[in-house]
Amino acid sequence: MVSREDLASRQAELLHALLARGPVPAGFDEARLHVEADVLRRKRTRLIAYLRPDLEEALGDRFAPLFAEFTAGQPKTDTIRTHAYADEFTTWLVDRGDLPRPKRRFPWRR
């Protein structure tokens, strides 16, 4: 008999494998896991592109691979909204020099 807590940790393990390149959980087909990870990444990439067409326009073909790199290292948590997650991606791009640092349009905002 598996407890609800055990199931919760197995689900967490699976999400970690899918979103953050964690180890393949016992009993899962590794090839299928990669397919699912790809499905999730594509879905989120499209959503971020929809919310932030400026990023896709600025990065062109580099948009998808850069987002893939960002999201694997910093997967979306359940407390951050998607808009804020897109902002984190922007900050990450700026910090790496993949996007120019934006001019501060609202000097009263920090």
Added chain:
Amino acid sequence: MAELGIGIGWRDELDLSIARLPGVDWVEVVAENLHAEHLPETLETLRQRMPVLPHAVSLSLGGAEPLDTARVVHLAEVARALDAPLASDHVCFVRAGGLDSGHLLPVPRTREALDVLVANVRLTQSIVECEFALENIAAVLEWPDAELTEEQFLTELTERTGCKLIIDVANLYANARNLGTDPVKFLDGIPWERLAYVHMAGGVERGGVYHDTHAHPVVPEVLDLLAELRHRVEPPGVLLERDDDYPPDSELAAELAALRAAVKW
């Protein structure tokens, strides 16, 4: 004639199309995209003419962590604002261990996972004031050690909670293609008296895997499966989901007409 008829998933991008498309009897809206306090004006107008049913994607009812009841309350508020007789989500989980998948993931088909789902659905039903339905998802991976088939899992779920079912025929096809399940056995095992309505959507094959994209036309095999379903039951409603790469109105109208033909309406 069916209770709902032929419907289409309401999206911002389809807003104008839906108002002028012939043969749309009802719509379904993604609950998370709406606020009960300020519904889009066009949706308010549609609501005077046809049923508008909310469909949630983020309750994570198959998740073993405690249910996020704030999300259920939001669904209940949207359902009330729409005066909807039925609200729904999926047999899946989307959050665990602090992460958010952003997309529907399968749950293990075990007694344990079913118990968790049943408990979450009962709690949801105590918050949502209308009838509640659950939909089968498309999966590209499977948990090990399944104890039940998908149709057994869904049947027990309805028996234990009294919930209704949304059967997504495109998801059924995707699972047959990707996981090797037998769609006819699935159709034979579903308690059709619990059917709320049917979902239909398009997809595409990529790298040997069928992807349920909602961005391509409905493939003929999925229409054939709808006809197969129709041999067993007259569905109360059939809904087309299109979420991306929106085609011209004429193509959408043709897709709706094909659904109508498949169920002989």
